[in-house]
Amino acid sequence: MIDFSEEQLERYSRHILLHDVGVEGQEKLLQARVLIVGAGGLGCPIGLYLAAAGVGTIGIVDSDTVDLSNLQRQIAHFTKDIGMSKVESAKEKMLAINPELTVITHQVHLQASNIREIIRGYDFVLDGTDNFPTKFLVNDACVMENIPLSHGGILRFDGQTMTIVPGRSTCYRCTFKAPPPPDAVPTCSQAGVLGAVAGMLGTIQAAEALKYITGVGTLLTDTLLTFNAKTMDFRKIKLHRQANCPICGEKPTITELFDAEQAACDLKCSF
Amino acid sequence: MTKADAVKDCRHVGCPMNMVYAKVALSKLQSGQILELILDDGPPINNVPGSVQKEGHTILEKNRLDDGAWQLLIKKA
Numbered sequence: 413m414i415d416f417s418e419e420q421l422e423r424y425s426r427h428i429l430l431h432d433v434g435v436e437g438q439e440k441l442l443q444a445r446v447l448i449v450g451a452g453g454l455g456c457p458i459g460l461y462l463a464a465a466g467v468g469t470i471g472i473v474d475s476d477t478v479d480l481s482n483l484q485r486q487i488a489h490f491t492k493d494i495g496m497s498k499v500e501s502a503k504e505k506m507l508a509i510n511p512e513l514t515v516i517t518h519q520v521h522l523q524a525s526n527i528r529e530i531i532r533g534y535d536f537v538l539d540g541t542d543n544f545p546t547k548f549l550v551n552d553a554c555v556m557e558n559i560p561l562s563h564g565g566i567l568r569f570d571g572q573t574m575t576i577v578p579g580r581s582t583c584y585r586c587t588f589k590a591p592p593p594p595d596a597v598p599t600c601s602q603a604g605v606l607g608a609v610a611g612m613l614g615t616i617q618a619a620e621a622l623k624y625i626t627g628v629g630t631l632l633t634d635t636l637l638t639f640n641a642k643t644m645d646f647r648k649i650k651l652h653r654q655a656n657c658p659i660c661g662e663k664p665t666i667t668e669l670f671d672a673e674q675a676a677c678d679l680k681c682s683f
Numbered sequence: 684m685t686k687a688d689a690v691k692d693c694r695h696v697g698c699p700m701n702m703v704y705a706k707v708a709l710s711k712l713q714s715g716q717i718l719e720l721i722l723d724d725g726p727p728i729n730n731v732p733g734s735v736q737k738e739g740h741t742i743l744e745k746n747r748l749d750d751g752a753w754q755l756l757i758k759k760a
Binding site for chain 1: 699700702703704706707710711737738
């Protein structure tokens with residue numbers, strides 16, 4: 413058992429007071445290793461909340477640098493950070509909240525050739541990527557490495573998320589099969605997003621990670637949670653594992669990862 | 684008087700940090716062992732015993748001390 417310092421007891425007091433979390437739950441958080449894929453609209457709130465929660469080791473992957481157009485929703489990046497690498501900018505804010513953490517930056521473009529090596533050794537992965545091919549790649553790699561995953565996606569006023577525990581619950585590919593054809597992906601003019609929607613969904617994903625680590629509550633497994641911020645309607649859709657899923661089914665046909673083609677208009681949106 | 688297995692003095696510790704210390708002290712005990720917890724009069728003694736019971740533990744004794752503080756004997760669930 414960890415001997416918490418006085419400062420730690422005070423910092424984490426609101427977790428320790430929770431009946432379901434307690435001292436044991438906080439200990440699990442401090443020992444956990446979590447990877448955030450994308451330091452954008454979703455990755456920023458995820459990173460800040462996981463850091464504040466005391467998740468002991470947090471990895472963050474992004475190859476991009478901070479752009480002025482990111483600041484409307486990517487809440488860990490400040491005006492002074494424009495031009496800086498997103499992972500370094502996010503790391504700086506996470507450590508400013510909680511200096512006792514280890515933050516590992518991966519300033520790379522995730523692809524079939526490097527993803528398994530990067531995610532290996534983490535207890536939980538959060539997907540905050542902005543394109544379908546990478547979402548499938550993250551899902552497939554997590555299934556192969558047997559690492560639980562929170563999928564998240566936002567567009568305009570909408571958000572959706574599901575939690576995947578490989579071998580036990582439905583995966584992203586069970587539900588969505590394959591990336592949509594490039595002409596079905598929204599064009600630039602359709603690709604706005606309300607900034608706060610990123611925070612709404614990112615914090616739901618962060619809560620799922622904290623629940624998984626501490627073993628509290630019921631995860632969004634076999635469930636797609638969707639919401640629309642215009643009406644504030646939230647909906648849970650029951651999902652089922654597909655026996656013929658090419659990655660997590662009985663006879664997987666995807667045995668090696670591959671890089672799917674990006675949409676023709678490569679949106680520089682970084683949701 | 685019942686013999687305590689551990690003592691945590693929370694005099695001059697306000698709510699809710701006194702409850703945090705109580706939980707930490709209890710987490711170090713085995714089920715059935717007894718924690719002696721000292722609490723200030725006022726909000727601490729009015730709030731902490733209820734929270735301790737909500738977590739499933741049993742309050743065996745509640746005694747007023749000479750200095751006005753309270754002694755609780757808690758049996759861990």
